[in-house]
Amino acid sequence: MTANRDLLIEIGTEELPPKALKTLSTAFTNSITSQLSAQALTFSAAKSFATPRRLAVLLSDLAETSPDKELEIWGPPVKVAFDDAGNSTNAALAFAKKNNINADDLSQHVASDGKQEKLCYRSIAKGTETKNLIASVIDTALNSLPIAKRMRWGASRTEFVRPIQWIAIVFGDEVIEETIFGLTSSNMTRGHRFHCKTELSILSANNYETILKEQGKVIADYQARQNIIRDQITNLGESLGGHTVISNDLLDEVSSLVEWPVALAGSFEERFLKVPAEALISSMKEHQKYFHVVDTNNQLMPHFITVSNIESRDPQKVIDGNERVIRPRLSDAAFFFETDCKTSLEQRREKLRAIVFQDKLGTIYDKTCRVASLSADIAKLLNAEPNAAKRAAELSKSDLVTDMVLEFDDMQGIAGYYYAQNDGEADDVALAMNEQYMPRFAGDHLPTTVTGTIVALADRLDTISGIFGIGQIPTGSKDPFALRRASLGILRIIVEKELTLDLGTLVELAIAKHDKFNGDTKLKDTVLSYIIDRLRAGYEDQGISAEVFLSVSAKQLSAPLDIDNRIKAVQAFNQLPEAAALAAANKRVSNILAKVEDEIADTVNSALLHEAAEAALAAQLVEQQAKVAPLFAVADYEGGLKSLAALQPAVDAFFDQVMVNADDSALRRNRQSLLKQLQGLFLEVADISLLVVGK
Numbered sequence: 001m002t003a004n005r006d007l008l009i010e011i012g013t014e015e016l017p018p019k020a021l022k023t024l025s026t027a028f029t030n031s032i033t034s035q036l037s038a039q040a041l042t043f044s045a046a047k048s049f050a051t052p053r054r055l056a057v058l059l060s061d062l063a064e065t066s067p068d069k070e071l072e073i074w075g076p077p078v079k080v081a082f083d084d085a086g087n088s089t090n091a092a093l094a095f096a097k098k099n100n101i102n103a104d105d106l107s108q109h110v111a112s113d114g115k116q117e118k119l120c121y122r123s124i125a126k127g128t129e130t131k132n133l134i135a136s137v138i139d140t141a142l143n144s145l146p147i148a149k150r151m152r153w154g155a156s157r158t159e160f161v162r163p164i165q166w167i168a169i170v171f172g173d174e175v176i177e178e179t180i181f182g183l184t185s186s187n188m189t190r191g192h193r194f195h196c197k198t199e200l201s202i203l204s205a206n207n208y209e210t211i212l213k214e215q216g217k218v219i220a221d222y223q224a225r226q227n228i229i230r231d232q233i234t235n236l237g238e239s240l241g242g243h244t245v246i247s248n249d250l251l252d253e254v255s256s257l258v259e260w261p262v263a264l265a266g267s268f269e270e271r272f273l274k275v276p277a278e279a280l281i282s283s284m285k286e287h288q289k290y291f292h293v294v295d296t297n298n299q300l301m302p303h304f305i306t307v308s309n310i311e312s313r314d315p316q317k318v319i320d321g322n323e324r325v326i327r328p329r330l331s332d333a334a335f336f337f338e339t340d341c342k343t344s345l346e347q348r349r350e351k352l353r354a355i356v357f358q359d360k361l362g363t364i365y366d367k368t369c370r371v372a373s374l375s376a377d378i379a380k381l382l383n384a385e386p387n388a389a390k391r392a393a394e395l396s397k398s399d400l401v402t403d404m405v406l407e408f409d410d411m412q413g414i415a416g417y418y419y420a421q422n423d424g425e426a427d428d429v430a431l432a433m434n435e436q437y438m439p440r441f442a443g444d445h446l447p448t449t450v451t452g453t454i455v456a457l458a459d460r461l462d463t464i465s466g467i468f469g470i471g472q473i474p475t476g477s478k479d480p481f482a483l484r485r486a487s488l489g490i491l492r493i494i495v496e497k498e499l500t501l502d503l504g505t506l507v508e509l510a511i512a513k514h515d516k517f518n519g520d521t522k523l524k525d526t527v528l529s530y531i532i533d534r535l536r537a538g539y540e541d542q543g544i545s546a547e548v549f550l551s552v553s554a555k556q557l558s559a560p561l562d563i564d565n566r567i568k569a570v571q572a573f574n575q576l577p578e579a580a581a582l583a584a585a586n587k588r589v590s591n592i593l594a595k596v597e598d599e600i601a602d603t604v605n606s607a608l609l610h611e612a613a614e615a616a617l618a619a620q621l622v623e624q625q626a627k628v629a630p631l632f633a634v635a636d637y638e639g640g641l642k643s644l645a646a647l648q649p650a651v652d653a654f655f656d657q658v659m660v661n662a663d664d665s666a667l668r669r670n671r672q673s674l675l676k677q678l679q680g681l682f683l684e685v686a687d688i689s690l691l692v693v694g695k
Contacts, residue, residue, distance in 0.1 A: 003064045004042075005172030007130070008205035009138060010049070010056035010189055012166035018052070018256035024145055024161065025050035025222065029057045031141035039066045041130055049209070049220040051259045052309075053165075053193070056220065058208060062171075066127040073099060075119030078110055095119050131171055135178035138169075142181065156182050166190060170205040191216020192260050194310050217311070218259040226255040232263035233291050233305045240265060242293040242301045247285070254289055258309035266290075266323045270302045272330045276418045279333045282408045287329055288322070336403040337418075344423045345398035345416065345433075352397055358481075360470045361514070364397050367462060370513040371396065374458040377509050381501060382450065389454040392432035395420060396455055399433065413437045428452070439489050446493055457493055457501075460486040461510040468527050469517040487534040494560040504528055504558035528558055535563065544571050547691050554687040562635065569637030570686045578648035583691035585651045586682055589675045590689045592660055601673045608670040613657040617650045621677050628681065637685045644681055651678065 009032065016024065029048040036043065042063050049056035075081065081092035088096070088106050096103045099121040111120040142160065150159035158164075158181045167185040169176035175187040187202045195217035202208055212218040219225040230246065237244030255261075272280060277300040284290035290304040304326065312318045352365035361367070372393035376386040399405050399416035408415075416433030428451040435452025436459050438445055447453040467473075467481050474483050494501055507527045512518045536549050544567060552566045573579055593600065609615040624647060628640040660675065662668045682688050 004061040005064060005174075006205035007043075007059040007062045007134070007172075008056065008168065008170045008202060008208045009134070010054055010166075010168040010202075010208070011138075011142065011164060012054050012168070012190055013160070013164050014162040015052045016055075016162055016256075018253050020147075020161070021050050021052070021256035022222065022252060024147075025055055027145050028055045028141055031144055032057050032137060033059070035137045035140060036062070036130075036133075039128070039133060041066050041133075048222070050222045050256075051218060051220055051225070052257060053190070053259065054220070056208070058205060060206070062130060064131075065129050066133075068127050069125040071121075071123045071125050073121045074113060075109075075121070078117045078119070081106065081119050092119060095121075131174070131176055134169060134171070134176055135180055138167075138178075138180055158182050168202055170202045170208070173204045189216070192218050192310075195260060219261070220259075222255060225258070225261060226251060229255055229258075229261045229263065229307055232261065233307070236263050236265045236305050237291075237293050240293055240301065240303050242295045242303070244291050244293055244305055245281075246291060250285055250289065250291065254307045257289065258307055260309060260311060262308045262311050262315070263305055264308055264315055264319050264322070265293075265303055265305050266319045266326070267303050268323065268326055268330055272334055273300060273302060275330070275334045275337045276411075276414065278414045279337060279404060279408055279411055280330060282410050283329045283333050284326065286408070286410070288326055290322075290326065332407065333404070336407055340402040340404050340415070340419060341422045345395040345419050345425075346423070348398040348401050349394065351401040355400070358466065358470070361466045364400065368394055368397050371455065371458045371462050374462060374510055374513050375454050378454045378458055378501070378506065379450075381505070382454065382499065384450045384454065388426060388428055388451045389432075389458075391425070392429045392436075392451050393455050393458060395425070395429070396433060396436050396459065439492055441485075442488070446496055453493060453497060453499075457490060457506070458510075460490050461506055462513065464490075464531065465507060465510040465517070465523070465527055466514055468530070469511065469514055469520070469523055473526075473530075483530075484534060487531040488538070490531060491535060491538070491560050495564045498561055500559070500561060502559045503531060507531075532558065532560075532563070535560070539567060545574075547693060548574055551686040551688055551690040554690060555683070565635050566637050566685055569641050570688065570691070572638050573641035573645065573688070574691055576642070576645050578645040579688075579691065581648050581652060582645065582682075583688050585648075585655065586679060586687075587689035587692045588655065589679050590687075593672065593675060593679065596672055598669075600676045601669065602676070604673045604677060605666075605670050608667055610667065611658045613650070613653040614671060614674060617647075617654045617678070618674055620647055620650045621674070621681065624681060625677075628684070632684050641682075641685055647678070 025048050029046055033046045036059070043059045044061040045059070047058045047060075049058070075095035076091040081089055081095070083089055088103055092106050093103055095101070096106055101109060101121060106119065109119050109121055110117055145161070147161045150161060151163070152159050153163035160181065164181050164183060166188065167180055167183050168187055168189050169178065169185040170187045176185060178185050188199045189202055189208075189212065190196070191200055191212060196215065200211055200216050202211060209220050212220045219228065230251065233244045233246065280300060281292050284292055284304050288306070290306050293301045293303045293305065295301050306322050308318055349365065349368070352368065353363050355364040357364050357367045372390045375389035375393040379386040379389040396416070399412060399419060402415055402419065404415045405412050413434040413436065417430050420430035420433050428449040431449050432447070432452040432455045435447035435449060436455040438447045438452070438456060447456050463481060464483050464486055467483060472481070493499070494503070504524070507524050511520060511523055511527070517523055532553075536546070539549050540546065548567060548570050551570055552563055557563050557566070604618055606618065609618055624644055627643050631640040631643070658671065660668070660671045662671065
């Protein structure tokens with residue numbers, strides 16, 4: 001039985017990029033484990049460790065050797081290997097020489113492969129010792145890490161994300177000495193850069209985490225360290241009488257910057273609270289990696305929380321230092337805000353003439369003019385106030401040339417909101433400055449105002465129609481103008497806000513604002529198809545099959561809300577027990593009618609309904625037409641399809657008992673008209689024949 005030991009691998013480095021630390025750690029561990037698994041080396045668990053100065057992995061109960069392998073090498077068939085006299089042929093002798101078999105013993109190496117008897121050589125390949133594989137496994141793992149830009153250090157030609165300072169490899173309690181990246185591995189590690197000045201010996205692989213924590217002042221477990229930080233900053237926020245706002249991205253970054261976290265609370269002058277809170281938060285978060293604190297009303301408090309990488313004997317000095325650092329940053333934000341407020345958004349519009357949106361589509365100023373005109377058109381479609389939408393669109397990009405946004409780019413839109421308020425613009429116009437960008441990402445909030453909704457739609461439609469117009473259609477992963485995200489934003493706004501807008505009309509209006517593309521129907525169809533196609537992935541994420549989407553897509557509709565209603569109705573219909581039979585029947589109907597060359601009459605002649613089954617179906621179709629017409633009129637597609645599900649027995653009976661392609665032409669045409677009526681009822685919603693899953 002193979003013995004097992006724990007294996008510890010640690011790569012010590014200069015400080016690793018904090019935003020990449022989690023990714024590097026995961027990739028390093030995955031590469032190590034997958035390589036060992038490929039060698040059939042078993043282990044019970046793999047634990048990752050990651051700090052600013054190290055990547056490590058601990059494999060528990062790793063087998064000391066890979067298992068023996070049974071080798072089976074097949075040679076030529078017996079009839080080829082031996083002649084009629086039973087003597088070995090040249091083919092057999094070559095097989096014997098290749099596998100070091102005595103030629104006289106060849107007859108003992110005959111076996112059947114299930115089809116015929118052949119020469120066969122069987123042997124056992126002894127397993128490889130794990131410690132002989134470790135160096136190559138680590139080397140492969142380090143070279144395969146997702147590092148955008150590698151660096152060299154010293155006189156070495158070795159390249160890595162940061163200079164490697166030490167490598168520790170301990171297998172059980174055995175030190176594995178290997179040369180990797182120009183360094184010889186040992187069982188020595190290093191603790192905290194300031195709290196632990198001496199090297200530490202790892203006497204046993206499974207004591208690694210404990211040694212670093214107790215002797216080295218390092219919390220090597222990333223998740224454990226993050227949990228400590230979360231608890232510390234949460235408790236500090238409560239002690240300040242508020243609540244610490246914890247964003248996952250900042251928490252990850254801070255967790256990647258420290259090895260021994262100590263959270264400390266600092267303060268700043270209340271006068272800074274006159275500045276938009278978002279600007280203060282941006283400054284604290286982006287530049288200083290501070291967490292902000294809000295009160296019970298969710299208003300920013302004049303406090304911040306920093307996470308130090310050292311346990312200071314005089315923490316107040318650390319706090320004082322951080323307060324001195326943040327004060328000029330907040331003063332800058334206050335200065336930018338006060339200075340910006342002296343010039344209105346309207347006055348700033350002229351500066352937009354100097355900023356190119358896209359070489360072939362003009363400046364940002366040109367874009368605001370197009371979006372303003374389009375916004376007014378959309379407002380009329382929604383019976384909203386066109387002047388407010390137009391005004392908001394005209395001012396929508398003016399904050400791009402403010403000092404605040406030039407310094408804090410994530411204030412785009414937010415700064416515009418505050419400056420519009422300062423200028424005395426209407427509330428919905430001010431809110432639209434920020435809401436034009438909503439939703440910024442999947443799951444983000446939608447605009448709350450009608451004006452913001454209109455400008456958000458117009459801005460995206462202008463971009464998509466313009467970029468498509470100059471032929472820069474997204475391909476593969478290349479989407480520099482984020483047209484996929486813009487399309488999804490348009491669809492989300494229309495569907496979730498239940499706007500009865502036709503996308504075909506909107507695209508046509510948007511194209512018309514670009515004079516050079518006006519009247520290009522091919523462009524309209526291309527843009528419309530591109531946006532509508534974004535729906536499919538979204539429905540698949542909701543568990544709605546491609547067949548359901550295609551059944552509605554077949555109707556070539558362009559109103560997203562109507563499409564959404566139909567897809568949800570077909571999805572509900574598809575869950576009914578009658579759905580499969582009716583879908584199959586409709587597919588059969590489609591196939592029958594597709595072969596009819598003459599025009600099929602819309603009406604059915606009741607005098608020609610000779611069979612009971614066709615008379616029954618005709619009667620039920622008349623009854624269902626009366627039931628579903630008012631439902632479809634108010635877009636109650638789900639109710640209509642559920643009602644039509646009652647046709648299943650009559651449809652089945654019709655196909656069981658009635659010959660559609662009767663010899664009598666009058667009967668045949670009448671039955672075709674009956675099937676056309678059946679098909680037409682379902683086609684009011686979707687082509688349900690497409691629900692039949694292809695084999």
